[in-house]
Amino acid sequence: MERIPILKMGDYLLVTIQVDMHDRLAMTLQDDLTERIAKTQARGVLIDISSLEIVDSFIGRMLGNIAAMSRVLDAETVVVGMRPAVAITLVELGLSLPGVRTALNVEQGMSLLKLARAEQENVNGFGER
Amino acid sequence: MVSVKDETMPIRSSEDVVRVRQAARELALAQGLSLVDQTKIVTAASELARNTLDHGGGGTVRLEALNSETRRGVRLTFEDQGPGIPDLDLALTDGYTTGGGLGLGLSGAKRLSNEFEIFSRIGEGTRVMIARWK
Numbered sequence: 001m002e003r004i005p006i007l008k009m010g011d012y013l014l015v016t017i018q019v020d021m022h023d024r025l026a027m028t029l030q031d032d033l034t035e036r037i038a039k040t041q042a043r044g045v046l047i048d049i050s051s052l053e054i055v056d057s058f059i060g061r062m063l064g065n066i067a068a069m070s071r072v073l074d075a076e077t078v079v080v081g082m083r084p085a086v087a088i089t090l091v092e093l094g095l096s097l098p099g100v101r102t103a104l105n106v107e108q109g110m111s112l113l114k115l116a117r118a119e120q121e122n123v124n125g126f127g128e129r
Numbered sequence: 130m131v132s133v134k135d136e137t138m139p140i141r142s143s144e145d146v147v148r149v150r151q152a153a154r155e156l157a158l159a160q161g162l163s164l165v166d167q168t169k170i171v172t173a174a175s176e177l178a179r180n181t182l183d184h185g186g187g188g189t190v191r192l193e194a195l196n197s198e199t200r201r202g203v204r205l206t207f208e209d210q211g212p213g214i215p216d217l218d219l220a221l222t223d224g225y226t227t228g229g230g231l232g233l234g235l236s237g238a239k240r241l242s243n244e245f246e247i248f249s250r251i252g253e254g255t256r257v258m259i260a261r262w263k
Contacts, residue, residue, distance in 0.1 A: 024143055053168065
């Protein structure tokens, strides 16, 4: 079965979407990622959408769902690399991706994840993890 | 108005929705639409193709290149023989959904197009036409 690969790097999961996903493939990715977060106890998920030529309401909903599910599983999600034309279209479509953290590129996305983790450890108190 | 390129594609599966997106992209590119306008019409096409599949039980899309002396553009017409839409005003309201989605498909596609027309008859089907000009 066709699947989007999920890479593990330290405490983080990385996904690069490089194909024009049909709806079932997007749903499979959502399920796979949720399972992998729980299984690997990942602290963050980075999704690179720089290859995507469009983000419609279905993909937008999938990104929102992944962010929400990962939060429930104590992991942060950052979506990176959205093309400017995609951002313009997404907002006009009526989607502003509430609850989804974004960054311009992979590097900035990783910094954001590390920062979020450091902040959370401060809140939790030192030495608990 | 002369339309040169004119093609009809089936929408029977979610793979067909991907094919419709790709065909709409090629047509918009060939018609000289800007990158942002291509992205808008392809996104609108994706929403409407999914509606045709999920709510209309499948159907067709007609893709036309529009060329007049003064302007060029793309017209897409989605047609299904599904149950039809009882209340068009309601269906065009942001956030209204019967399919468990976000309820942005129809209203969003309208915002992303320069022209938008919808005809629906209960028990007979729905036809949605969108156009985007260069």
